[in-house]
Amino acid sequence: MSTYTEKIREISQRLLKECKVEMVIGFRQGTLPMMNEPCIVRKPEEVERLVWDSNCGINLANYLTNRKEKIGVVAKGCDSRNIVTHILENKIKREQLVIIGVPCQGMIDKRKIAAGVQGEILSVAEADGEVTVQTAAGAQTFKKAEVLQQNCSVCTHRNPVIHDEMVAEPVAEQTGVxxxxxxxxxxxxxxxxxxxxxxxxxxxxxxxxxxxxxxxxxxxxxxxxxxxxxxxxxxxxxxxxxxxxxxxxxxxxxxxxxxxxxxxxxxxxxxxxxxxxxxxxxxxxxxxxxxxxxxxxxxxxxxxxxxxxxxxxxx
Amino acid sequence: MKNLLELMGIEADRIHFSWISSAESTKFVKVVNEITAKVKALGPNQRFVKQAAKVA
Structure with a gap:
């Protein structure tokens, strides 16, 4: 996942430096764990703010409506489908967009984590399909598959349907769900x-x-x-x-x-x-x-x- | 829309859609009679009815 972050920063920096886009819409770390928030980056030196992990569940297509600028937008499978819908509904032009595709492996449901631990959550880290939650009482580990958002657990369109750049190879789509x-x-x-x-x-x-x-x-x-x-x-x-x-x-x-x-x-x-x-x-x-x-x-x-x-x- | 209303618990016979040309008077009468019979069989609607505020 951290390689995704580096790749997103690298692509965003390049796009901004080459003036291919005026802004990149992505995610930055939220002030609370598991609450990453949308973030607009306009200068190449600001790309360090961008991050990617399994807490980027907000749909960034929401921030494109009626914009006039050239925009780089980070998009997982569902965001890309909403971007297509936006294009069909004339809410944005395809030529305005550079879509930075992110093959998605599902987002974490913060409510499932909160229900599984005692006390305030101090930090959440993930590695190799496991999510480790730090609270005042200690650390607790969950299998990511068990704490996915319900819509992600039955998702069959994890890879972006349209993209200009990709941060990684497409992931295998779920079957049999x-x-x-x-x-x-x-x-x-x-x-x-x-x-x-x-x-x-x-x-x-x-x-x-x-x-x-x-x-x-x-x-x-x-x-x-x-x-x-x-x-x-x-x-x-x-x-x-x-x-x-x-x-x-x-x-x-x-x-x-x-x-x-x-x-x-x-x-x-x-x-x-x-x-x-x-x-x-x-x-x-x-x-x-x-x-x-x-x-x-x-x-x-x-x-x-x-x-x-x-x-x-x-x- | 009918499917979503039914999912929410509105009885299937409560809502009807039809397409009747202004020249099809006999169809109009037939459809209206059918609908009223079906809705009467269901009785008064209790769902999606907003009760007036109770004022003391």
Whole structure:
């Protein structure tokens, strides 16, 4: 992983020195362990700030929207798919970008680590598929595979789909994983159980909209929840308003979501709202054979008409 | 959208989509009758209904 950091710095320095880009968007060490934050580097001598490890789960495509500069951007598999989506939706031009591809081996779920240790986490280090967590009480080691973010553990697009530079050889893609097992489990419930399931799932929501803000798809100048004329949805903690927000937020991501997990990662109360977006991903794949962000020359499923589009929901 | 509503626990027969031309009056009547029959069978909707705030 540290070789990734060196390679990212080397490539970024070269791009900035040769004036190929005006800025590089990457990650820097966060002020807390496991909280790496996005970072914009504009000068070659500043590239030392850039780092890479398994705590870079934020989706950097979110920082490209409507930018006018030439940009170098560090991208793992999911970020690259969201960059493709951005290009398709005219939020950035391909010519503006130099994509520094990072073959990804999954990001660590900070909640899983926090649940597994006692007391405050002082530092987290990783090597050879193991994660060592230092707390005041001592050191504890986890297998990285066991503390991955759930979306990473079922990811089948770890390598960037588009890139201009690569920091390492592509990694082997996971096979034999079922990304939609959790959605299928909910589908198997009765309507009554499903209603209850989501009632409990969404009950802790405080309407902070961190999920929306972390999402690279949510770039509307004014979000529907912030509109007041007309007011589409109540702004309080009413369970129906909360559910309406989550339902519509997910629906706005239909055929666009790459399951990067930024929403769940950003949630301060740990709601797995990905279950909703994943249902849409599952249906998009089953009904239209569509997965978001895999090709620059294909129009999205909800953007095209085919004579054989499924229509059995219409009377 | 229907699939996602159903995932959230809305009954399958509660929401219907149809495409009816303005010239298809008989289809319109047929579809409306079918839908009302299905929804009546389900009874009053209890889900996705916002209760008015209780004022003392």
């Amino acid at each position: 079922d990304p939609y097992a959790d959605v299928a489990a909910i589908e198997a419930m009765s309507a009554e159980e499903r209603w209850k399931f989501f009632e409990e799932l969404l009950a802790p929501c405080i309407r902070c909209y961190a999920c929306r803000n972390a999402c690279p798809l949510c770039y509307c100048p004014t979000c529907f929840v912030d509109e007041s004329k007309p007011q589409w949805v109540g702004k309080g903690q009413d369970p129906i308003d909360v559910r309406t927000f989550h339902f519509l937020r997910a629906y706005h991501c239909a055929g666009r979501c790459t399951d990067c997990g930024a929403c769940e990662r950003a949630c301060p109360v740990g709601i797995n709202m990905r279950l909703l977006t994943k249902k849409l991903n599952k249906d998009c794949l089953a009904l239209y054979g569509w997965e978001a962000g895999l090709a620059e020359d294909k129009r999205p499923a909800l953007d095209t008409y085919k004579a054989n589009d499924p229509e059995n929901f219409i009377h």
